[in-house]
Amino acid sequence: MKALTRNQELVLDVLQRSARQMSAYDILDKLRPEGLKAPLQVYRALEKLMEIQLVHKLESLNAFVSCNHKSCHGSDMTAFTICQDCGAVNEFSADGVAALLKRQSVGEGFKIYQTAIEIKGTCARCM
Amino acid sequence: MKALTRNQELVLDVLQRSARQMSAYDILDKLRPEGLKAPLQVYRALEKLMEIQLVHKLESLNAFVSCNHKSCHGSDMTAFTICQDCGAVNEFSADGVAALLKRQSVGEGFKIYQTAIEIKGTCARCM
DNA sequence: TATGTAATGTTATAATATAACAAACTGAGT
DNA sequence: ACTCAGTTTGTTATATTATAACATTACATA
Ligand SMILES: [Zn+2]
Ligand SMILES: [Zn+2]
Ligand SMILES: [Zn+2]
Ligand SMILES: [Zn+2]
Numbered sequence: 113m114k115a116l117t118r119n120q121e122l123v124l125d126v127l128q129r130s131a132r133q134m135s136a137y138d139i140l141d142k143l144r145p146e147g148l149k150a151p152l153q154v155y156r157a158l159e160k161l162m163e164i165q166l167v168h169k170l171e172s173l174n175a176f177v178s179c180n181h182k183s184c185h186g187s188d189m190t191a192f193t194i195c196q197d198c199g200a201v202n203e204f205s206a207d208g209v210a211a212l213l214k215r216q217s218v219g220e221g222f223k224i225y226q227t228a229i230e231i232k233g234t235c236a237r238c239m
Numbered sequence: 240m241k242a243l244t245r246n247q248e249l250v251l252d253v254l255q256r257s258a259r260q261m262s263a264y265d266i267l268d269k270l271r272p273e274g275l276k277a278p279l280q281v282y283r284a285l286e287k288l289m290e291i292q293l294v295h296k297l298e299s300l301n302a303f304v305s306c307n308h309k310s311c312h313g314s315d316m317t318a319f320t321i322c323q324d325c326g327a328v329n330e331f332s333a334d335g336v337a338a339l340l341k342r343q344s345v346g347e348g349f350k351i352y353q354t355a356i357e358i359k360g361t362c363a364r365c366m
Numbered sequence: 367t368a369t370g371t372a373a374t375g376t377t378a379t380a381a382t383a384t385a386a387c388a389a390a391c392t393g394a395g396t
Numbered sequence: 397a398c399t400c401a402g403t404t405t406g407t408t409a410t411a412t413t414a415t416a417a418c419a420t421t422a423c424a425t426a
Contacts, residue, residue, distance in 0.1 A: 149406080153406075174381085226360070234352065280376095
C-alpha cells in the first residue's frame with residue numbers, strides 16, 4: 113500500500129469530508145486555497161485514487177465519491193443507489209449480484225474486469 | 240406508441256445502422272447532410288428516444304446505442320458488456336440480476352426507477 | 367379557429383476531460 | 397553520493413460533452 117502523494121491526499125481528504133459526490137471541478141474549487149490551479153491536477157489524483165479503489169466514479173453523474181465500503185477494496189464489484197429527489201448516494205454490497213453477473217457473463221463468453229452498477233430511484237427518507 | 244418526428248427518425252436510423260455506439264457529435268456529423276446543424280437537435284431527439292427505450296445511453300462512455308433487445312422496452316433494467324479491447328458493446332438480458340437488485344434495494348428501503356449496469360472486460364472474440 | 371402542448375432552429379455558453387511538454391521528485395542499485 | 401528510470405507535478409492550451417435562452421413553427425383537439 114503505497115503512500116499517497118500530496119495532491120492525492122488533498123483530493124481524497126476533500127472527498128471524504130464531503131457528504132455528497134463531487135465533480136472534479138467542485139474538488140478543484142475546494143483546493144484552490146491549497147494552491148491547486150488546473151483540472152489535470154485533480155483528474156490525475158482521481159485516476160490514482162480510483163486505481164486503488166479509495167474513490168469511485170459515478171458514471172451517470174460524472175462525479176466522484178470516496179469509498180466507504182470496508183470490503184470493496186480489491187473487489188471489482190461496486191454498486192450505488194442514487195436518490196433522484198435528494199441526491200443521496202449510497203454504496204452498497206452487491207456480492208450476490210456480482211456472482212450472478214459473473215455466471216451470466218461467463219455464459220456469454222465475457223471476462224469481467226470491472227463493473228459499474230448505478231441504480232436511480234427514491235431513497236427511504238424521500239418516500 | 241406515438242410516431243417519431245423527423246429528427247427522432249433520423250437519429251434512430253443512424254444509430255440502428257451503426258455497428259458501434261456513437262457519441263452525440265458522431266451522430267450530428269452523420270446527419271449534417273440531412274440539414275442538422277446543432278448538438279441540441281441531436282440531444283433532444285436522443286432524450287425522447289431514451290424515454291421510449293428505443294435508445295440507451297452508455298453512461299461510462301458518454302455514448303448511445305439503439306436497443307436491440309426485444310423485451311427490454313417497458314422494462315427498467317438494462318445491462319451491457321463493453322469490451323475494452325475491441326470496443327464491442329452487447330446489450331444482454333439481466334432479469335435475474337434485476338430481481339436480485341430489486342430485492343436487495345428493497346431491503347435498503349430504496350425504490351428503483353432505473354438502473355445502469357455496465358460491465359467492462361474482454362469479449363469472447365478478444366480472449 | 368382558437369388554444370395549449372410539443373418540437374424546432376439558432377446562437378451562445380457551460381461543464382467535463384485530455385494533449386503535450388518541460389521540470390521536479392522518488393527510489394533502487396551501484 | 398551518483399545515476400538512471402519511472403512517476404508525479406505544473407502549466408498552457410484544447411477537445412469533448414451537454415445545456416441555457418429565446419424566438420418560431422408544427423400539431424392536436426376542442
Ligand atoms: Zn467502494
Ligand atoms: Zn432521497
Ligand atoms: Zn434495450
Ligand atoms: Zn472484444
